[in-house]
Amino acid sequence: MIPRKVILDVDPGIDDALALTIALFEPRIEVVAVTAVGGSVSPEQATRNVQTVIENLDPPRWPRVGSATVPERPLPADNCHLYGADGLGNSDFATSELHHLHTAAKVIGDEIRAAPEEVTLVALGPLTNVAGALRRDPSLTAQVGQLVIMGGALAEGGNVTPAAEFNLYCDPFSARDVFRQPATMTLIPLDVTRQVAMTFGDLDRLPPESTKAGRFLRRILPFAFRTHRQEYGLEGIYLHDTVALVAAMHPELFVTERMAVDVETHGELTTGAIVCDRRRVPQWRHNMYVATKVDAAGVMDVVLRGVTAAASSN
Ligand code: RIB
Ligand code: CA
Numbered sequence: 001m002i003p004r005k006v007i008l009d010v011d012p013g014i015d016d017a018l019a020l021t022i023a024l025f026e027p028r029i030e031v032v033a034v035t036a037v038g039g040s041v042s043p044e045q046a047t048r049n050v051q052t053v054i055e056n057l058d059p060p061r062w063p064r065v066g067s068a069t070v071p072e073r074p075l076p077a078d079n080c081h082l083y084g085a086d087g088l089g090n091s092d093f094a095t096s097e098l099h100h101l102h103t104a105a106k107v108i109g110d111e112i113r114a115a116p117e118e119v120t121l122v123a124l125g126p127l128t129n130v131a132g133a134l135r136r137d138p139s140l141t142a143q144v145g146q147l148v149i150m151g152g153a154l155a156e157g158g159n160v161t162p163a164a165e166f167n168l169y170c171d172p173f174s175a176r177d178v179f180r181q182p183a184t185m186t187l188i189p190l191d192v193t194r195q196v197a198m199t200f201g202d203l204d205r206l207p208p209e210s211t212k213a214g215r216f217l218r219r220i221l222p223f224a225f226r227t228h229r230q231e232y233g234l235e236g237i238y239l240h241d242t243v244a245l246v247a248a249m250h251p252e253l254f255v256t257e258r259m260a261v262d263v264e265t266h267g268e269l270t271t272g273a274i275v276c277d278r279r280r281v282p283q284w285r286h287n288m289y290v291a292t293k294v295d296a297a298g299v300m301d302v303v304l305r306g307v308t309a310a311a312s313s314n
Contacts, residue, residue, distance in 0.1 A: 011039030011125030019090030022306030035066035035104035040079035041087035043068030066107030107134035131174035150244035169272030207311030260284035
């Protein structure tokens with residue numbers, strides 16, 4: 001089986017870091033690049049964290065890294081209350097100084113042009129980089145294999161405001177630009193990601209400290225368990241980004257529907273909320289697949305097998 005080429009665009013964040021851990025060791029995919037975007041943490045911190053994750057896990061093939069740029073509009077929110085001031089559970093990792101990194105938008109463009117129609121771009125943060133790459137080179141839309149996006153809330157309420165999901169709220173203008181492109185897109189909204197949770201029992205089943213992946217995950221994940229309990233009263237953590245990664249690798253675990261979706265950019269109460277044209281006779285074109293159901297047990301099985309595989313490789 002030839003592995004599918006994947007670019008992961010991430011704003012790590014513990015949630016994104018778990019998705020990266022699985023992706024970097026998954027034989028079905030070849031992670032050609034990891035690009036950083038500001039969101040859960042600042043752009044600078046996101047770039048540093050991408051490097052931290054890769055250095056700590058030391059996968060067999062190191063992907064290219066693209067740095068986050070400061071967005072035109074300041075980020076309206078972060079997730080430090082959930083993931084710590086550094087986004088990785090205040091774990092105080094030592095990370096090499098990075099020099100001369102190309103920007104995320106350039107790296108995304110390079111990698112898609114190098115393998116037209118073969119690259120799956122998995123966007124796990126605000127869509128700033130994806131929109132930026134498409135703006136730099138509009139021909140990319142026709143060259144990207146597919147785009148899998150973690151974002152939005154359909155029937156579910158939002159998670160950062162009553163109406164909006166975090167990634168789309170942080171940069172609704174970029175989200176709108178991306179949604180209006182004629183690319184093959186799948187949206188993984190909160191409606192499905194909230195159905196998958198890692199429990200304290202799963203935490204106990206993580207690989208041992210003697211492995212790089214086990215040591216890394218055991219250092220970052222407990223922080224998120226504590227904050228999810230304090231903030232939401234949950235006895236577990238949501239795995240939004242990991243669920244979206246699994247959707248890219250195992251679409252058979254999801255039910256999707258074709259929909260016509262746009263993003264509110266200026267609402268007094270609804271900035272970042274998605275709007276779907278579900279009129280009897282829709283006037284908008286169907287522009288994406290939206291996941292509406294998930295085999296939650298199947299996804300958790302992939303997640304736990306993924307972290308075990310990550311640990312057994314070194
Ligand atoms: O709303 C969920 C998203 O916000 C995820 O990407 C998570 O990492 C947080 O940034
Ligand atoms: Ca994220």
